[in-house]
Amino acid sequence: MASDDHHIPNGSTTTPPDIQFEFAHHDPAIARINNGSFGSCPSSVISAQQDWQLKWLQQPDDFYFNTLKPSILKARLIIRDLINADHVEEISIVDNATTAAAIVLQHVTWSFLSSQFQPGDAAIILHYAYGAIKKSLQAYVARAGGQIIEVKLPFPVNSDEEIIQEFGKALELGRMNGRKIRLALIDHITSMPSVVIPVKELVKMCREEDVDQIFVDGAHAIGCVDIDVKDIGADYYTSNLHKWFFCPPAVAFLHCKKSDILNQLHHPVVSHEYGNGLAIESSWIGTRDYSAQLVVPEVMDFVNRFDGGIDGIKKRNHEKVVEMAIMLAKAWGTHLGVPPQMCSSMAMVGLPACLGIFSHSDGLKLRAYLRDCFKVEVPIYYREPEKGEHTPITGYARISHQVYNTVEDYYKFRDAVNKLFNDGVTCAFLSD
C-alpha cells in the first residue's frame, strides 16, 4: 500500500518521524502514561486507515470482490514474519485478544459437548489473567463442565523462579485424582499487575506434564517484548497490534500451530466462509470496517523510520520506563513491584501507603481523581496485603512508556502524588 512519503533526495530512504506531529492528536493537557490499556496510533497510520475507509465507501462492491482479501493476506504475511511463524495459514486476524479467546475456548466447549473431554477436566489460568478472559472461561469452559484452576502468583515478585514454582504446584493440583488438564492459558505479560511471565519455561512444563493444549495470551506483547512463536512453543498465541504496535483499534492476530485441531477452530460470528479455515473465516464476518487490519504495511513503514525499528523502540521504551519507575519510587520512598528484567514497556511502582488504598474501588477512585484534578492518566492496581504486613504498600501505579512520552509526564505524576501526600489526602476522602 502507501509507502513512506518522506524520502529525502540524497538517497537515504527514511527520516525519523516527527513525534510531535505524529501524536499531535493526543490531548496535550494529559500526562498519558497508560499506553498499556488502549494503545496509541500515529497520524500517518490514521491517515492511511482513512484512505482505506474511503476506498470502501467509494465502491464497496469492487473493494469486496477485488481488494479486501489480498490486503488482509498482505497483513497476515507481515505478521507471520514478525513472530517467526512457519505458515501464513497459521495466522488469523481478529479484532482483539478477547475475540481470540472466544475462538479457542468455544472449541473447548465443543470438545466437552462431544465427550472428547470429560466433566471435571481442567483448564489452568493465572490468577492475574485478564478479567475478560476469566469471564470467557466461565461462559465456555465452566458452563460445559470444565474445572478452572487459578495459579496464584506472588506480587511483588522477585524472579522468574517464584512464578515457575507456583505454576508447578498448580499443575500438580490439576492432575490430582486422575484429572486431565486440557488447556493452560498463560499470559505473556499480565495486565494487572503487569509482569513479564517466563512463558517458554511454563510451556515446557506444560508439555512435560502432558497438558493437552497451551494458549498464550500475549495481548500486550507485540511491540513490547520479543515474540518467537516457534521458540515459545504454544499451540495458540494472540496479541493486540493496537496496543504497542501502533495500529488503530482494533486488530490482533491469533497464531495457531499447524495441527489437525486448526481445522476445527471457528470464528464465532459465522458467515459465508465457514469451513474454509479460521484465517479465511475471520477475514469475512459480515459487512464491517476492516480498515484497521489493512494498515499493517503502513505501520511497518512507520516503525522502520525509528533507529533499530521496532526492536529499537522496544528497547528504549523498556529502559525509559524502568528509569522513570526508579525515579518515582525514590521520590515516594516506595519500590518497584517487579524487578527491571521482568518489566516490559510497563512497570509497577508502589504508591505511598498513606494514600490509604484499601480496595479495588479505591484504586479506581484514585485513578479518576488523578485524571480529573491532576490531568494524569495512569491505572492503579490494588494489592491485598498479606497477614502480618506492617503498613504495607497496597497500591501500585502501572506506568507505561511509549515513543510519545516525555520525562515531564512522569514528573507531573510524581508531583501529583507528592501533593496528595503533603495534603494528607486519602482514598477515603475521595468521592465515588
Added chain:
Amino acid sequence: MEDPQANGDHNHNHIPKKLKLSSPSSFISDSEIRQEFAHHQLGIARINNGSFGSCPASIIAAQKQWQLRFLQQPDDFFFNHLQNGILRSRTLITSLINADHVDEVSIVDNATTAAAIVLQHVGWAFAEGRFQKGDAVVMLHCAFQAVKKSIEAYVTRAGGSVIVVQLPFPVHSDQEIIAEFRKGLAMGKAHGRKVRLAIIDHITSMPCVVIPVRELVQICREEGVEQVFVDAAHAIGSVHVDVKEIGADFYVSNLHKWFFCPPSVAFLYCRKSPIALDLHHPVVSHEYGNGLAIESAWIGTRDYSSQLVVPDVLDFVNRFEGGIAGIRKRNHDAVVRMGELLARAWGTHLGSPPEMCPSMAMVGLPSSLRISSDDDALKLRTHLRDHFEVEVPIYYQALKDGEIGGDNWDGRVAGYARISHQVYNTVDDYLKLRDAINQLVKDGVTCNNLP
C-alpha cells in the same frame, strides 16, 4: 405510520442542525445530496445499495469526530463517554422500531453477528438438554448464505434438524407466500418433530421480496413454533418496522444498509422474556452476565464509532421531506418505476409485484444472455462492473421441478438484476444498465462466451 423523530439528546460534535420538517425551503436540496455522496466513485452506476449500503459525508464527518475523541484520550472516553453514547443510540432505535423498552435493544456489528447470538443460544439448549436431538429449526430456502452457515455451525452440529421452506419466485402476491409457508411448515413438522425456532426474512436478499412477516409469525405461533427470529437485515430505512406489530421474539436489522450509518452497526431486538436473559454475545468480555445489551456494548477494545452516530443520522434523514418515511416512499416509487422501465426495454418482467418490492426490485434479464448458473450470474455481474461501469447484483433463478429446460431458452427468464434505489441515485444510473444489457443482447453475448 411512524411519527417523525423528535430531536432527542445527542452529542455536540456534529454539524449545525437544520430545521426539521418545517418549510420546504429548509429541505435538503439536490445539490446538497450530491455533495453528501460526492465520495462515491464517479462514473459508476451504483445501483446496489442493498449489498453494502451507503453513508453521507456529514455522517462520516461525525464518525471521525468520535474516532478522534477516542484517540485523544481513550481512557476518559472509555470511562465517561462510550456507554452514554451507546445508550443514546439504543434509545433512539427503541422508539424508531416501536419496542417497549430500551433493555430489549442491543447494538451489534451486523445481522450476521445477531444470528450467531440467537443460534448459539439454540446450540446451548441442545447441549444442556432443553432441546432434544432432532428438534427442528425452520428456515427459508433463500435465507442469506451466512445465516445458513450459522445454522450449520450451531444447530446441526448440536444435533438439531433443519426444515427448509421453499418460497415461490417469481411471486405474485402475499397469499402465495403465506400458502407455501403454511404448507412447508406443516410438512416439516410431520412425524411429530418439535419446532424450536423459525428464522424468517423480512426482506429476502436474493431474490429480493418483501415477506408478509406478521402473517408468517402468526402461522408459526399457530403451528406451535416456540420462537421466531426475523432476519430483517435490509428493513430499517427500507420498509416500515414495528416490532410489536410483527410480534417476533427476535428481530435484527442493519443500520448501515438503508439507514445511512457507516459500517457497521445493527440492532438486535429481543422481546422481554426469560429466554432473552440467557442470550450472550459470543465474544465474551467483562460485562458477561449483565444482559445482552450491556455485553454487546463492550466486547474488547474496538472502534465503536459507527454505533455512536445514530443521532446524527436522524438529523440527516430529517433534512428530507417526510424524514425516513418520505425517503422510503420515494425510493420505493423510483425503484418500481425504473424496474418497469427496464422490464419494458428488455421485454421481460418484474419478479414480484410493486407492493412486494421495498427499495429494491428484481428485474428479469433477457433470456438470450443464457444465465444458467450462479457462476454465470457472478460472471455477468463482473462483466457489467468492468466493462460497463455498472454495479448491480445478478440472481440466477434455477428451474423449478418439472420445468423443461435444456436448450429451450425462448423467453425463459433465468436471471434477474436486483436494482436498488437510494437518495443518491439518478435515472441515468438505470439507463446505463438498460443500455449495457441491450448492447450485450445486440452483440449476441451469452454468459458462456463472456470474455
